[in-house]
Amino acid sequence: xxxxxxxxxxxxxxxxxxxxxLLVEFLRENLSLTGTHVGxxxxxxxxxxxxVDGKAVKSCSTLALSAEGAKVTTIEGVARNGxxxxxxxxxxxxxxxxxxxxxxxxVMAGLDIVKRRGxxxxxxxxxxELEGNICRCTGYHNIVKxxxxxxxxx
Amino acid sequence: MENFDYHRPAKLAxxxxxxxxxxxxxxxxxxxxxxxxxxxxxxxxxxVVDLSGLGNVGIKVMKTKVTIKAGTTHAEVAKxxxxxxxxxALAVLAGEIGDPHVRHKGTLGGSIANNDPAADxxxxxxALDATIITNKRAIAADKFxxxxxxxxxRRGEIVTAxxxxxxxxxxxxxxxxxxxxxxxxxxxxxxxxxxxxxxxxGAGPGVFRQxxxxxxxxxxxxxxxxxxIATKVDDLNEDMHASAEYRAHLVGVMAKRxxxxxx
Ligand code: FES
Ligand code: FES
Numbered sequence: 001x002x003x004x005x006x007x008x009x010x011x012x013x014x015x016x017x018x019x020x021x022l023l024v025e026f027l028r029e030n031l032s033l034t035g036t037h038v039g040x041x042x043x044x045x046x047x048x049x050x051x052v053d054g055k056a057v058k059s060c061s062t063l064a065l066s067a068e069g070a071k072v073t074t075i076e077g078v079a080r081n082g083x084x085x086x087x088x089x090x091x092x093x094x095x096x097x098x099x100x101x102x103x104x105x106x107v108m109a110g111l112d113i114v115k116r117r118g119x120x121x122x123x124x125x126x127x128x129e130l131e132g133n134i135c136r137c138t139g140y141h142n143i144v145k146x147x148x149x150x151x152x153x154x
Numbered sequence: 155m156e157n158f159d160y161h162r163p164a165k166l167a168x169x170x171x172x173x174x175x176x177x178x179x180x181x182x183x184x185x186x187x188x189x190x191x192x193x194x195x196x197x198x199x200x201x202v203v204d205l206s207g208l209g210n211v212g213i214k215v216m217k218t219k220v221t222i223k224a225g226t227t228h229a230e231v232a233k234x235x236x237x238x239x240x241x242x243a244l245a246v247l248a249g250e251i252g253d254p255h256v257r258h259k260g261t262l263g264g265s266i267a268n269n270d271p272a273a274d275x276x277x278x279x280x281a282l283d284a285t286i287i288t289n290k291r292a293i294a295a296d297k298f299x300x301x302x303x304x305x306x307x308r309r310g311e312i313v314t315a316x317x318x319x320x321x322x323x324x325x326x327x328x329x330x331x332x333x334x335x336x337x338x339x340x341x342x343x344x345x346x347x348x349x350x351x352x353x354x355x356g357a358g359p360g361v362f363r364q365x366x367x368x369x370x371x372x373x374x375x376x377x378x379x380x381x382x383i384a385t386k387v388d389d390l391n392e393d394m395h396a397s398a399e400y401r402a403h404l405v406g407v408m409a410k411r412x413x414x415x416x417x
Contacts, residue, residue: 002160019160019202020192043190044333046255055229055258061189062259065160066204112254131335132253 006070008033009077017064024048026064027074035075035104039134046133049105049112050074056112058132075104078111087111087150096146098137109133110147119151155189156198162207166289166312169203173310176201181312183225183264186256205263210314215240220318224263228252231262241282242417243324243342247274250328252335263313266298269305269360271391272336274328276361279316280353281342282324287315301360321346323375325416327408328356331395338396339404343367343412345375352409357390357401367409377410 004021005014008031015030027033027050038060039047048060051073078085087110090096097103113121113129126144135143163169173179179201182188191197210225215236222231231237232249251257251265251274265275266286279286279295286293289312298306307313321344328340337356341364344351350371352364370379385405390398 019158020155022189041190041193043186043256046253049255056255057258058255061186061256063160063185063189063202063204066162066185066206068162109255116254129254132255 002065004064004068006067006072008072009074019063019065021064022060023050023052023062023064023067023072024059026067027059027072033074033076037101037104039101039105044132044134045102046105046109046130047102049108049133051108051112054115056109073108075107078107085111085150086153087114087147090150090153091143091146094142094146094149096138096142102133102135102137105133106130106135106143106147110150113147114151114154119154121148121151123148155192156195158199159201160204161201162204164207164209166208166210166314169205169208169312170289170310172201173203173312176203179203181205181267183261183267184227184259186252186260186264187268187270188264205312210263213237215320218320220244220320221315222262222318223315224313225261226263228257228260228262228265229254232257240320241318241324243326243344243412243415244278244282244318246415247278247326247342250274250326250330250335262316266316267305267307267313269299269303270336271302271358271360272331272338272340272356274326274337274340274355277337277340277342277353277355278326279318280361280363281344281351282318282321282353283344283346283351284319285317286313287317288313292317296363299361304360319346323416325412325414327411327415329404329408339401339408341405341408341412343371343409343416345371345416350375354385354405357385357405359389359391364405364409371413375413375416377413380406380409380413383409 001016037047039045043061050059180199214221228248228251284295324344326342328337340355342353352367385402387402392398
């Protein structure tokens with residue numbers, strides 16, 4: 001069985017995988033990092049978004065072996081010293097979640113939006129940028145508000 | 155998904171060697187189409203040769219043409235300042251593929267080699283009269299796309315870059331499927347001075363040129379010129395998203411929008 005080695009949330013990790021092992025499976029099953037979710041089988045929902053070498057990608061459509069040597073950040077790697085990241089705190093403050101299933105992906109997408117588009121985000125920008133993240137509960141309104149608020153506090 | 159042996163060569167020569175040895179092997183670039191296809195059990199290759207380790211990435215704008223290397227992601231094409239000046243419509247098109255996460259992985263080479271009938275890039279390559287460069291030869295876009303998921307690529311042939319002549323003006327408009335963001339119909343128009351080319355994706359079993367529009371646009375490159383130019387319904391796609399008649403109608407509407415947006 002091939003072995004994959006990468007850095008996840010600042011820690012070097014490695015594990016046995018198959019060719020077909022998806023990055024999300026490696027994170028959840030090998031590393032027990034279950035914050036990254038799988039919400040679909042069609043690369044549409046974005047519940048699985050993580051950052052690979054600084055870019056938001058869908059870990060359900062990424063092979064674990066293709067992340068060999070990469071720096072991966074998951075939702076578990078976002079808080080600092082036991083304190084929520086401003087983006088996470090903003091989701092809490094703005095009721096940006098109901099069941100919470102989509103939230104890890106939304107937060108990781110939100111952080112990626114800030115990285116690419118800056119901290120002062122227009123509502124339309126956020127809505128367009130959330131094209132790849134689906135929420136079945138909130139109706140998006142408070143998610144957009146959360147990202148706008150979180151971005152401004154970063 | 156069935157299991158397979160995974161390869162990630164760092165050199166083109168190694169990729170060629172590996173794929174030549176594997177009869178049931180496939181090439182993968184960003185994997186944004188291949189992996190979902192494999193998850194659904196529609197493909198079960200013995201070997202996957204991942205080309206993302208080749209580092210074949212970059213956009214070079216020259217006097218009369220732009221060369222984009224095959225491994226360049228949609229996100230990189232969409233944000234390239236040089237490209238936005240040379241062929242802004244192409245940057246716009248790349249920025250409308252899928253969603254931001256998909257654009258971080260999906261590549262130009264992967265998209266055209268797969269030739270999904272609803273993919274965006276084929277329309278641009280047709281309209282811009284692009285040349286596809288492979289490890290073996292150069293192929294004109296007109297000869298490259300062969301309809302439903304088929305191209306003139308031979309076994310083991312690897313797309314390495316695409317050359318785009320810089321047009322005087324070009325524009326792209328698509329009517330996207332709201333769930334997948336694939337084109338229900340997408341039209342790319344390009345004015346090359348002497349000739350005008352119109353590439354249509356999503357409407358038919360493969361990308362095609364709307365030649366009736368090209369003829370009138372050569373005389374008058376404006377949205378008004380294509381009013382009343384019909385697209386033959388016979389060969390168009392029909393599915394739960396849109397009937398063939400609706401798609402034919404959309405070709406006209408998207409052509410007008412593309413012409414209005416042309417820069
Ligand atoms: S689980 Fe990855 S997009 Fe839905
Ligand atoms: S909060 Fe339930 S899916 Fe978004």
